[in-house]
Amino acid sequence: MWRMYIAVFIQPFTWSFYTASVFIGIAAAVLWTAQGNCLTINSDEHTIGRNSGIFWALLQSSLFFGNLYIYFAWQGKTQISDSENILGEDESSDDQDVEVNEPAQNNMTKAVDAFKKSLKLCVTKEMLLLSITTAYTGLELTFFSGVYGTCIGAVNTFGTEEKSLIGLSGIFIGIGEILGGSLFGLLSKNNRFGRNPVVLLGILVHFVAFYLIFLNMPADAPIAPLEGTDSSAYIKPSKEVAIFCSLLLGLGDSCFNTQLLSILGFLYSEDSAPAFAVFKFVQSICAAVAFFYSNYLLLHWQLLLMVIFGFFGTVSFFTVEWEAAAVVARGSDYRSI
Incomplete structure (x- = not known):
């Protein structure tokens, strides 16, 4: 495919x-x-945080190398020709064929069972709370992967560098993702305070990024025509601030995703496939919704939506993490399925 x-x-x-x-x-x-x-x-409960961080850092390394090409190829360009149309981001791919040793009927039964478990899991307290956090990651995924680059490319104040800055923005998003994944992966084993401090760092970093973007980018940048926009922001648009915000967006995203992967792997260690299926379903639905409204809403309304979802998503994550920590402190197993 x-x-x-x-x-x-x-x-x-x-x-x-x-x-x-x-x-x-x-x-x-x-x-x-x-x-x-x-x-x-x-993984086990002691290594799931480390492994999630390493996995996320390796996954997001494609952002750095892919956008490095964009930065050099689009320098000085105001229009992108058909011959230069490329795919800028590779989230995941698998080129190896998997041998199926079990009968097709048995595989179908497993798939149906997993689907039923996913439906049951959707209405549990823990998954409903984590779905708010997951929804936020879907909204901000759309923002940093699609909307923010569009905003940078539409600001005529940046001159002939506006298109190449899209690639540079992607590079720094990738650096933030890799930095966060590597850092949290290495420190997770010695983290005595659980996952909440990392998520708190993520939301604070994102709030700073959203505020700077609000000040630095024209409100009509997401819906500007092909000619771009000459509208003014609250401050004179700065390339340095725009790229710094890209770094913050990547770093904050890695905070949320590494900890979501970690807590899902911890809570549902016995049968994790339905949990990750629900996680990806909610995230993808919200990302699709965000792509839809990004064509109509001004920038400040999009930022406001992410601030609201980010706040409640952080609170809901804290709630689940506190309950999980309490169960661990009692020395009993955590089961939700």
């Missing part, structure tokens, strides 16, 4: 692009669920 999606960019058409996007989304959902399950199987 990934090869089909890449092939669409050779000669892009609207119908083929959207069709391929649907198929790659289906494939990504399966792959993410499998990755989360594999991560949980190969």
Whole structure:
């Protein structure tokens, strides 16, 4: 499916692009669920945080290398020709064929059972609370991967560098992601305070980034025409501030995602596939909703939505983490399925 999606960019058409996007989304959902399950199987309660951080750092390394090309290829350009259309980000891919040793009927039964467990899991207290946090990661995923780069490229004040700055922004988002994943992976084993401080750091970093973006970017940047916008922001748009915000967006995102992977692997260690399926479902739905409204809402309204979801998502994560810590302190196993 990934090869089909890449092939669409050779000669892009609207119908083929959207069709391929649907198929790659289906494939990504399966792959993410499998990755989360594999991560949980190969970790315990002491190593899940470390392994989640390492996994996230390696995953996001593609942001750095892919956008490095964009930065150099688009320098000095105000329009991107058809020959320069490329795919800028690779979240995940799998080129290896998996041998299926079990009968197809048995695999279908397992899939149906996992789907039923996912439905039951959706209405549990822990998953409902974590779904708020997951929803926030979907909104901010859309913002830093699609909306923010568009905003930077639409600001005419940046001059001929506006397009290449999109690539530079992606590089610094990747640096923030890799830095966060590596740092939290290395420190998780010695962290006596649980996951809450990392999530708190993530939301504070994001709030700072949102405030600076609010001051630095014109409100109509997300919905500006192809010619860009000459509107003024609260301060004169600064390239340095814009790139610094990219770093903060990546760092904050790594805080949330590494800790979500960690807590899901901890809470649902016995059968993690349904939990990660719900996680990816909620995140993807919210990302799709964010892509839809990003074409209509001014920048400050999009930032406000993320602030609201970020606040309540942080509180809900704290609640689940405190309950999990209390169970561990009593020396009993945590079971939700």
